[in-house]
Amino acid sequence: MLTGLKLGVGFLSGSVGVISEGIHSLLDLVSVAVGFFSIQAAGKPADQDHPFGHGKIETLSSLFEALLLVAAAGWIVYEGVDHLLHPREIQYQTLAMISILVSLGVSYAVYRNNIKAAQETESSAIHVNALHFLADVIASAGVLIGLLLLRWTGWLMIDPIVAFSVAGYILLISAKQVKMALLELTDTQLPVKEVKFIQTILNQFQNKIIETHDLRTRRSGVTRHIDFHLVVCGEDSVHSSHALCDEIEGKILEKFSNASINIHVEPCEHKNDPCEHTVCIADCPLRKKRQAK
Numbered sequence: 604m605l606t607g608l609k610l611g612v613g614f615l616s617g618s619v620g621v622i623s624e625g626i627h628s629l630l631d632l633v634s635v636a637v638g639f640f641s642i643q644a645a646g647k648p649a650d651q652d653h654p655f656g657h658g659k660i661e662t663l664s665s666l667f668e669a670l671l672l673v674a675a676a677g678w679i680v681y682e683g684v685d686h687l688l689h690p691r692e693i694q695y696q697t698l699a700m701i702s703i704l705v706s707l708g709v710s711y712a713v714y715r716n717n718i719k720a721a722q723e724t725e726s727s728a729i730h731v732n733a734l735h736f737l738a739d740v741i742a743s744a745g746v747l748i749g750l751l752l753l754r755w756t757g758w759l760m761i762d763p764i765v766a767f768s769v770a771g772y773i774l775l776i777s778a779k780q781v782k783m784a785l786l787e788l789t790d791t792q793l794p795v796k797e798v799k800f801i802q803t804i805l806n807q808f809q810n811k812i813i814e815t816h817d818l819r820t821r822r823s824g825v826t827r828h829i830d831f832h833l834v835v836c837g838e839d840s841v842h843s844s845h846a847l848c849d850e851i852e853g854k855i856l857e858k859f860s861n862a863s864i865n866i867h868v869e870p871c872e873h874k875n876d877p878c879e880h881t882v883c884i885a886d887c888p889l890r891k892k893r894q895a896k
Contacts, residue, residue: 626678628706628739630671635732637664655863658824659788665731666784672735672777676770683766690759700750707743710736725825725861731780738776742769793820793827797859801829804854811835811847813871829855830865837870844868 641664649656717733720726749765752758792798798820805815813834821828833851835844848866855864 626675630675633671637668656826658826661824662784662787665780668731669777669780672773676773679766679770683763687763700747703743703747707740710739714740734776734780738773741772745769787822790821793822808851825861827859827862829862832867832869834869834871
């Protein structure tokens with residue numbers, strides 16, 4: 604209904620700013636629909652054909668939604684150039700301002716609801732959907748200011764200038780989301796802050812292990828995939844090594860509840876070193892040798 608209102612008033616008034624808002628709202632509807640179905644698909648459990656789950660469906664969805672924003676910005680620029688070359692009087696200015704004001708309030712309420720859900724679920728699809736509505740809020744505010752200035756000054760160039768500003772803002776937030784989606788699709792490691800946090804957790808177990816190495820991380824949808832090699836005393840039992848892995852996994856899952864963790868356990872290389880410990884401790888001679896290198 605809101606989309607129809609803005610498009611109807613936009614074409615009735617001839618304001619490219621209001622029309623651009625209507626197009627943006629139409630894309631919001633598409634975004635909501637795509638996001639809904641992608642989240643449903645991404646939430647399916649792993650199967651024989653998708654042993655790592657379906658998380659990247661959500662990432663593809665967020666990329667598609669971001670590209671829709673880029674397309675919308677391109678259309679707005681095209682219309683803005685046309686109005687810049689062929690200025691025209693804006694009709695029904697009061698009606699246009701009322702429709703934009705209503706749109707601003709509704710979009711802000713939806714944005715707050717979506718951004719809260721995105722933070723709770725860490726869903727990239729919900730996050731980009733929230734960005735759609737945030738862009739709608741900013742754009743509506745810009746169009747409203749433009750209409751007010753147009754009424755006070757009568758300068759027709761304000762309308763396409765506002766449209767260009769809206770398009771620029773949309774491109775800015777869509778570029779950020781496209782970058783995030785592409786990084787995730789190409790299995791880029793988790794943000795440095797998160798990797799450092801994982802390493803900090805591993806360092807808490809230094810009195811029980813020899814070392815960890817080959818830490819690899821990536822993200823797929825809401826799931827963080829974390830794997831590394833864990834070197835323990837070669838005299839340790841399978842049972843104790845497994846219990847240690849469970850303990851480490853538990854610590855990581857306290858921070859990243861949706862993480863998928865894979866730990867490859869390796870025995871220490873103490874065959875040619877004197878070792879009397881049945882469980883490696885802080886003064887393990889092999890550990891001292893490694894630290895000295």
